[in-house]
Amino acid sequence: MLTLQCPYCGVQCDETELTAGGEAHLTRHGPGSDADTFEQYLFLRENPRGVHFERWRHAHGCGKWFHAARSTTTLRVFGTYKAQTTEPPQQIRDAISAVHPGWSWRNFGETA
């Protein structure tokens, strides 16, 4: 059972306080987008072995959505940050680089 710190209220949350929201940093494509782009947005998801960016909601707490960067293999948490951003903050990227030099995830990372 994971623990993640809510970046809004500061609470160290048990996983049972949270609801998982899948992959973070998706770009919404609405009417006018072609079929491939829309499929990519709606259905196609990363399934990485290692660094991953996810959305979580502090559902049984302050109710806020936030993002977490963690390893899917070791469950190491590189940090959590507020959801009102389109890319991970530098501080989070640095924390990942310290452990996984040369990491990349979608269009983020050192080699991307």
Add this chain to the structure above:
Amino acid sequence: MSLRLSTGGRLIDRTTPVSFRFNGRHLKGVKGDTLASALLANDQMLMGRSFKYHRPRGVMAAGPEEPNALMGVGRGERFEPNQRATQQPLTGGLTAQSQNHWPSLEFDVGAINARLSRFLPAGFYYKTFLFPRPAWKHVFEPVIRQSAGLGRPPEGPDPDRYEHFNVNVDIAIVGGGIAGLQAALIAGRAGKTVLLMEQTAQWGGRAPVDGDLIDGGPAQAWIDAAVADLAAMENVQMRRETMGAGVYDHGYLLAHETLSHGVPEGPRQRLWRIRAGHIVTATGAIERPIPFAGNDVPGVMLASAVRDFVVNYGVAPGKRTVIATNNDDAYRTALALLYAGLSVPLIVDARPEVTGALPEQARARGVRIEAGTAIAKVKGGKRVEGVALCAQDGEGAVTEEVVCDAVAMSGGWSPVPHLWSHCGGKNTWDAAQAHFAPDPDRAPTGADGSAFVTAVGAAAGTLQGDVALGSATARIAALVDVSADAPAVEVAAEAPLAACWMMPARASYELRSKMFLDFQNDVKVSDVQLAAQEGFVSVEHTKRYTTLGMATDQGKLSNINGLAILAQELGEEIPNVGTTTFRPPYAPISMASIAGEARGEIFQPLRRTPMHDWHEAHGATWEPVGHWRRPYAFPRSGESVHDAVQREVKNTRQNVGLLDASTLGKIIVKGPDAARFMDMLYTNMMSTLKPGKCRYGLMCNENGFLVDDGVVARLDEDTFLCHTTTGGADRIHAHMEEWLQTEWWDWKVFTLNATEQFAQIAVVGPKARDLLHSLGGMDLSKDALPFMGWVDGTIAGIPARVFRISFSGELSFEVAVPANRGRALWDKLVEAGEALGVMPYGTEALHIMRAEKGFIMIGDETDGTVIPQDLGLDWAISKKKDDFIGKRGQQRSFLAADDRWRLVGLETLDGSVLPDGAYAVAEGTNANGQRNMQGRVTSSYHSPTLGRGIAMALVERGPERIGEVVNFAMTDGSEVPARICSPVFFDPNGEKQDV
């Protein structure tokens, strides 16, 4: 025979006898006994039958690893199956029954399986029960069901309480032996909050039994002092009879505490949910049996268990005990037996030379030691009668027979790596000690990437007391960053063991087919070898094929021996074969402890409306909707529920009815960008709605599928009130928040779920306006409040907001008042409505009236794959908006296909009511040979208004087929014809609601 010795027994009080019953016989033990030791004291070595062959089995171990002595303990509703006799304290009046036999333990019919064992090889289920197929139903399954299952369930609901503790500690220590105590002392003195748990009722583990000397005195003195020191520390909690059950992500630890073995005064068991900064596993080690022929005959036991019974309980498993070993530690058992005045006629040692200090002590006492020797076979059926010997390095030619009534075996010790391994800790093969031990460099890692479990003591592979305490001290001192000294431990030095996976090394098939690896599941050396020959080269596959390690003991005794045999058969090194996966719980825990307090009325919180008590007092039958309870109907005395529903519908259509609509979701959306946000949420245009007006709206997900519907009221330029379905309020509020927080976070909008702030009453029917006017305070005439309008005011002195909306097709007002005034308004409406014939109605009448009008219900007409266009709701989808949630999804080609199933009404030709969910059959069959389908019933009722069955359905190209008759399949194979019609059965022009 087994018997109580005249002296000894450090855990028992001989002066206090305890009576108990075993298989109906009255027996006596003493205070401090376990069920197993008390049975041995009564010369009851036979304690059960094995699962597959029903072979007679005796107790083999003295702790949680016991595979054989499983008992049904207690009576009636407190009966518990599969309790290990070795862990069951003897309490006065205890009743116990052995398992897996019929008609009796001594004489068992199922033992015929043992004679048939050649025909019941590994994987015999998979091989034998293939053909003929019909035999499955009539022969195989009934027979297997008869013999399957271990123990029987209790009779009646559990009368006891169980609870959960949630705690946070710096250091959680599992295991209260000397290593665990030392770890707790260091961490406690360093000021850490410590939780120390021990699965048995005694602190100290094996050290007092094995006779270690600590700090110059007996181990027990050091243990007593350590326990006293720890008890005096406020930052240290100590729990006995508390088993560490599982280690999970990020330092989460589950532990199970037994609080009572009889009829408890408080909770019976407690589940500890522990969030630990660091977990220390001091879980000790378990001795391995030696595979030799007949190693399961009652009277063959682990050497350490023999020692435990003699030293702890003053019970001798036998008068003449032969010891079979490959290591020095088993000689401690010989010495303990000799000290107790018992006979050890022979020690069989597989090692070619025996030179250690402990063997020398035995030799000095005149014990015969045969090096390089093996047990060829144990003689006896329900009890050991003797052993036949042979050379270890041979095929089993018998050289000699020795009479004895017990055999103590030791194949070496394996650390208990379960908790270490649950969350990813890796183990390394230690060839010198022939076991897997935790590798400190590959520990489970936590949220910060550092190790969060440390193994100490025997659990870390440091089996000798001096090394164990030394290394435990160093590891824990480093962990809490202090310096600490290890106590001085004096133990006899031990010579190395010689791995012995089979006795004798080149045993014949006949011998190998009597060498048991897994005693509970009857898996033998020959079974694992057969599995390997048949191609099961992975240890995980072999486990499942042979059921090795799959019994309730989860292979605590069998795993290492089993994978060593597999490795041998495959010509591989043991570490290359690896272990099976260790999974929680370490030993079985009760389902009741997992449920804890969450049972009965508090299993789930119940949501009640402000009028709940009135409904209950007036005979409501209830329908659960989400966590709410809503009245389904209000049957009167002597009236059936069906009749009540029909009456409620008729009365509402003719006079006036009251519906408690308080459970309807009420979400307020407010802010300068509220209108813009509403246009994205709903498929229709909400920004054009005028304050004072209501509009029915649809919400879809990004796929385009319909997820909720309801009436929106615009309260002012910046404020909307969104009504959602009863079950959807929380979900839709979360949906709104998700989009606001994660996509349009720069929009100035707030949402608030105000569902419980308001009571809402629907006043419905031709006399609804008369009723409300009679209460006084508001003009609700057609001009003052037209259809689809709302107005604030005061009714009967209560501040109210009245919406003129209708879900029934009748003249209808929904009156919202502050929740704490809801009951008062309801009472006034009931009182004032008496002359008008007012009656409350429930959810079933609501459903029938909406179906008569062809109004859809989320969850009936929708199932997550239905778009509004399927339901004829195109009119509610804006063509003017560039975007809304689901717009792009609905443009996908398959959703525009013209053969989709679409909403229609159905009239059965004979007027009967179609079953909800019935399918309309079509010609031909699909690729799976199943009948083709062309639609299904989504709602179906008997309409009191029309006097016949009506239904709504999704039918392929439905609206194009009005008037066509389709057949619906019944569960009995018959078909019912129904004519496709408009889904609006009643008042198609909406004249009744707009008056």
